[in-house]
Amino acid sequence: MKTTTIFILVFVAFVSLTAAQTQTEPTNAAEAAAQKARAVAELDTKYQAWVATLSPEQQAWEKVLQSELGGFYLPIHKRQKVAGQSNAWDFVEDDPDLPRVLLIGDSVSRAYTQTVRSELAGKANVHRAPANCGPTATGLKKMDVWLGDGKWDIIHFNFGIHDRKTKLADYSGRLEQLITRMQGTGAKLIFANTTPLPDVPGKYSSASVIERNAAAANVMAKQQVEVNDLFAAISPRLAELQKPDDCHFSGEGNTFLGKTVAAFLEPRLGKRYDLSARVSDINPEAKQHPAINYVFADEKGKPKDLQHAVVDTRVPSKGKLVIWLMGHNQQLFESIASYGLHGIQPHYANGWFSKIEAEALDSGKAIGAIRLEAATGEDHSPLVRIPKSDGAAARSLHFVQWLAENHPEGNWQQFLTDDQSDLLWEKVILSGISHGSTTAARWAKHQKVARVVMFSGPRDQLESWQGFESATPANRYFGFTHVLDGGWTGDHYCRSWQMLGLAEFGSIVNVDDTQSPFNHSRRLITNCDVQESSRKAHTIVVRGREKWDRVWRYLYTHPVNQVGDPVPPDPNCTMDLRKK
Known part of the structure; x- marks a missing residue:
């Protein structure tokens, strides 16, 4: 009886297992196809549900991947995303302060992408082309899609394994065309030569890669494209890191390649350069x-003519040069460099007011004329004779010429005319605090520039130049001050802002309770705590990078064509400040 019971239980279990297998295993091609279709549909439903949770930018990226990954990689990508896994084609949300790197290549580069990304975290935004990029022929067809619309700082690319049967002349010619297209982005190009292939009859030939790497090396030398020699880097460890009879590598091999690429890229991402040079060393006419x-030096020989410059080559350049017309401010310089701006602080003769009789300065025009002569070195005032070589314009020009020659990494050449005889003033931002901001505004009235950033200014409360016709459009002037600054409480700044026409671009905005972009206003104020000190109030607006970064970024980079709504003149601002 016991034996019979055991037999019955075993038989029932066998029948149940057979029934389950009958339900899950197809018995013919049609059933197999239907089952596969159901699985694909189920995966796609889950994937689309996941996509629906993403931001519009992420959804747009997924749409590109759906179009470009193809029948092999797209299902893998979908399964990974549904499972919550990361992969080489993750959406990259850029940090605007970091350079953008694009990796282009086949499955070998796909496999090391995530390692490169993790190794350069906080140093670069590492993107991958939305494809297994394949041969050069595909590159010619798809390069525009891979490059997208963004600006790239470095493009690290490879073509080789999928070109192992391409004629060498065709391979070289296509590389030339691809380089020309990528150079059009303005990015630094780096070619990763192809990793070794094993000899597998009918599939791989080790010689094919060696030949194509040699051909590519000739092209890169001709085009002045740097080569990342991954072939040499991985070759000593092939037996350990490459899969048998395969072009691909083990997990450890992929990590090794990723770290090698990251180590190659990191020093090429750039850095912030804090530069300086003495006027007396670089300008013999000074x-x-x-x-x-x-x-040029005090009684003890300490230099007093040191000029400062800054550029951060890790950050995409905005192609603008800030000329700072006051004492060097390291925090501010670090900030403007992080915005992609170049900056210089020229040392020029600017203390002429102290030698002019007060009566001569009280005409309503005298101070502005002296400022303009000190800025340009041109004859604008009968009260002073300032040599052209000692004006801020000439000092700035000589400094940029010196920087272009002695610091080519900073691309200072872009701010000079073709014959290097002058600055490209449309690329210049004039800026300063107090005396410097006032001179910046007066100078911009005379010389058209890209922008004027005025901290605690402009002053010249008895002058009329603020109302002169301006070479620089009024929407390019930006001001920021503290409300306890004596220049504000005395109506100096509000008067100047009004005469400059800044009410046309929005009301006065307190940055303490308003977020950037501050209603697109050109007139910003703060009432932050300064212990009721007007002296602290005067300088606080250029002290404290963490406190003011959002304000400084706005002042120096907000698009000048985005303006606030015009408002009436401020009735509480006294326009006639002459003593009655």
């Missing part, structure tokens, strides 16, 4: 003016 205490 003169000292002891009468206004403008000298």
